[in-house]
Structures are given as structure tokens and as C-alpha cells.
Amino acid sequence: MIRYPQLTGHHFGVTAPSSGVPAELHGLLHEAEATFTRHGFTLQFEPSVWTQDKAKSAPAEVRADELTRLFHDDAIDLIIPPWGGVLLIELLDAIEWDTLPPKWVLGYSDVSLFLFVYTLKTGIASAHGTNLVDLRGEEWDATSSRWLDVVSAKEGETVIQLASEQFQKEWQHENPSPHVYHLTEPTEWKSLGGTEATGRLLGGCIDVLLHTIGTPYGDVATFQQNHLDGEPILWYFENAELDVPALKRTLLQMKWAGWFDHTSGILFGRSAAQQPVQGYTAEDVYAELQELLDVPVIYDIDCGHVPPQMTLVNGAHASIQVEDGKGTLIQTFKG
Template identity: 25%
Template sequence: MNRKRIAVIATSNSMGVMPQDLIDIGLVKLNVLGFDVVFGKNVNNNYFGIAGLREDRLADLNWALNANDIDIVMPVFGGYNCAELLDGVDYSAIKEKMVVGYSDITSLINDIYARTGRTAYHGPGFAKFCDPNISEETVQSFMQAVNGDHNTLISAPEKMSSDLWFIKKNYGPREWRSHPTMKALCKGRAQGKLVGGTMETLLSLNATPYQVNYDDKVLLLETSYKTSVSIFKQWMTQFSQQGVFDRVAGVVFGTFSLCSELAEEQILEKVLSEYFCAYDKPVAMHLPSSHADPIYTLPIGGDVELYSGDLAWLKII
């Protein structure tokens, strides 16, 4: 692979909270993988925790999307208020660029697909590569997306972690546990374009021009760190009352962080059964693309197949 150039920007929270030694870990890791990294000029701005005013963050995003020497656009991480930028994004020269992120970046990657028809990616931000113990699966899946690999089958890895590694001395060690096997809640098979990401971000787009079109799509839903049952039920009710589950081709839920009540499979199945009783479309659980590690890189707007039977998996077509 020829070396590629990554623009790291901050569309939501500021990178200013990250110490330089942590940033250096990410730079070295990406350099070894074959990437040169440049930063947007406003990544360290701090306006109540956000990376500057709207115009600052938008300037960095539009620079990254339109610069001829940039191959990949990668926000530092999520946070809040990426959606504030959507009405000012200039996609005129996006061309073959890869845009990748998750969490609050859900709004941007779904908007790219909706407005340009191009695939964007639900996957790791720059901060993930700053983890000295980043999982092999996270790296491998990202590189497969960079290389344009297809016919890739996504199933559960052996282990997972959702500890706060970045506040530990020397940023580790990680607390790895067994990853739950991908499992069917409702059996079936569906093909379609993949949309979705973090539930609370998707719901924040309701009644705006940027609300996601869910019709006949395979829907990925995952939640932020430490989601409680009560909050999750509130979000599920909103999706249900919107008629989203009636309109999609199938639903797959990302792995919950280990500190969430919903990481307990019996609790998760009990709650989900309230919304999918007698549902005639595939619903699967424990997809490894969420706020837990590893995070696989998935194509928003790309063709996928969801299988939910005795086994469950997602295939990138």
C-alpha cells in the first residue's frame, strides 16, 4: 500500500485534553501502518470542552474534505455538537476520500451517505490509535476498509474491553474479558445499505433536514459508555414510535460496554423482546462496532448482509 495522508480534525470535543505523549503514541502507530498524519489548526481549541466555535471546526472539516493531498479524514473522537456543522459542510471535492469515526461522528458519516451517495465509515477515531494496547482486530478491520476489501465476514472476536485505559498510569494494562458471541434475537436474513451508529446521536437528528432515511436499510444501533436500561428504553421507544423498526430490513446491536446493565445478556434480551415480539425481520446482538473495544470499521452506505439464525454475522458485500 502506498503511504496515505490522514487529516485529524476535531468536529466535536477538543483534542486539547490529550497529553502530548498520548498523541505521540497514535502518531507512531499510524506511521508504522503507512500513514502520515496532519492536524487541523483548530483541534486544540477549547470552548466549554468543544474544539472551538462552529466556524473553527467547520473550517477544519471543509479543509480536510477538499484538500487534494488528504486521503482520510479522521476526527480525534466524538463528544458533542458535530451535527452543528452539517448545514455548512462542503462535499464538492470529497472524491475518493475515506471519512471514519463513531459516537457523535454518527451524524457526519450518515450525512455523507445521504447527501453524496458515498460510503463513509463507522470505525475508530484518532484517539483509538493512541492506545498502546490497541486490539489487533481494530487495526486489521480498519486496514481492510482502507484497502477496499469486500466479502468480509464480521463476527464476534474472542475478547473485549471497555475500561478507561487513558486515565491509567502508562495507559494500561487493558482489562480484557470474553466477548459475547453474536446472537440472534429474531431469525432471518437481510441485505441492504448499512446506516446508523450511536443511538442518541441518531435521535438528535429527528425533525431536522439530516434525519436518517431508514427505509429498507440494515440498521446498526449502539450506545455510549455506561448506558442504563431506563435510558436505553427511552431511546428504543423513540425509534419504535417513529416506525423505524417497521421500515428497516433488519437491526443489529453493537456490543455494550461492560459497565452497562445491558452487557448482561439476559437483561438485554428481556428489554429487546419488548420491542421485537413476533418481529419478522432479523435482529442480532453483540456486533463488535461500538463504544467497546475492539471496534470494527463498517461501511455506512455500503452493501451488507445480516444473517441472524443459529449463528449471527454481518457481511460486508
């Protein structure tokens, strides 16, 4: 049984469970606040958001306490970090997972590690999607903006998202567009071994999820038994920094750990990290994985560090379809 948070208000908590924002970039937060205000939301910034030292916003205990406090604050309707980082893993032992109530947390990159463990440990859905600073533009692009439709949906409802028309090849931080991104390249979803798959969504940034393999924070089998009633998992991954051989090693480790024992498909977001190594490409890895698991592998979807991105809900029932390079994701908030 999956439980879904209910968005009932417009007051959002901003905390930095991984990296905070250094002083020279505080303008990004002010821009985001102005944008959210125009959309009718209020943002409550926690102290960690404004600081950054030694690769993190604050000591692990401070970050964990701040995040936990927002969860238990009934005035906070949704939690959204400013962005990701590298050391969210330090929080995992400092959080009392069983005490956390249902509340939407939205983010990606290092934040996806929290989302993944939160859903595995509690059976509560979480939203893998854009972060706060990427929503600071004068307008939200058609793909990223669907985050609000997703977290506003009620249990039993369905949300349909379509693949983007174009994606961003490279960041131009000094020259942001009205919606921050520069969407210049035609989007093309690709597939191997089938053009559609159905299952319960689960995943995140593979760079950080891999560190839960074989730990109490990556007990996929128990989650599947206790919360999914044995339904297959439709995995999704986005890759921030792993090279191609590291990606292959990680996927094999996941298989050996039983993560793919009952899966209906594997989805991969676009990645700028997967440069070929001696002719060995990410497409080679996808083909080998498809042959190994005999399930559809769908890649270059709108997910992760190459924007824009859809909002994928860990725990939701989902069907994904690809036709002529176009894609459709149908998510139903099934208990």
C-alpha cells in the first residue's frame, strides 16, 4: 500500500539537506521567491539554505533536524530544497524515518537519495522533479511546470505527461532564458526490447542510489513485498557523473543485489556524463541490460541533469509509451 501526500495549501518549506547556496548566489533564491510569489505561493527559508561550507550546507544533525521539523510543521505544505549536492547520505542515520508523516518533497540529484529512502522506508510517495532554483524564471517551461499538477493530484487520480519538444544541450548560467533553460535540441526518446512498460515507479540519481545497495536503506525486496503487494517495479535512473563502465558496474551490482528480480522495465534520463570509453557507449550498456533482464529499456527520457524534466512519483502506478521518438508517461496515484 502506497500513501500519497495531499497538497492542501501554498506555504512551502525550503531547506538544504545536501548543499546550501553560497552568498554570491543568494540572488538565485530571491529570484525564486519572487517567481513563487507571483504564482501565489509563499516560501519559508530555513537557515541551512543560505550557507555552504566543506561540501554541505550545515552539519548532518542540523540538516536532519531542520528537515524533520518541516515535516512535522502542519503549516508547511511541501518541502523543496534549493538544489542537490554531494553529502545528503550523511543524514540517513540521523533521521527517524518511522516518525515522518506524508508530505511532498520535490527535488532531484542528491535529493533523490532522500526521496528513495523515504519511500522505501515508509511507503509514502515522493516526487522526483525540478528543484527550486530551476523554477526561478519569469515563466515555467511546459515540461517542468507539470510538477504542480503532479503534487496537486489526489489519491486515485491520474496525471498524463508528454515528452518535451526540445531539451537543453548546455547551461548558459550568465544568460538565462525567461524559463532559465535554453531548449534548443529536439527531444527523442528511444527504446530497446519494447516500446511500453507498466509498473510502480522507483528510482533517482544512480550516482547516489548505488550507495544504498546492500544496506538497510536499499531494501527493495521488503518494500516490494510490504507496500507493492508484489507488483513489478518500473525503475528510472538519471546519471549525473558516472562514466560508462561505472554505469555498467553499478547496474550489475543492482542486479546481483536483487533490485531487478521483479521489474517491468528500466528508464534512463538523458545524461551529459556518459561519454564513450574506448568505444564503449551508454547505448551498449542499455542493450546489454535489456538482453540480461529481457524487459524494455527506454532511454533519453525527460529526467535528470539535462533539462527539462518530468515529475516522476516514487510508488505511483505508471505506464510509459514511446512512439516515433515521442513519449507519454501516465501516472495513477494507486494505493
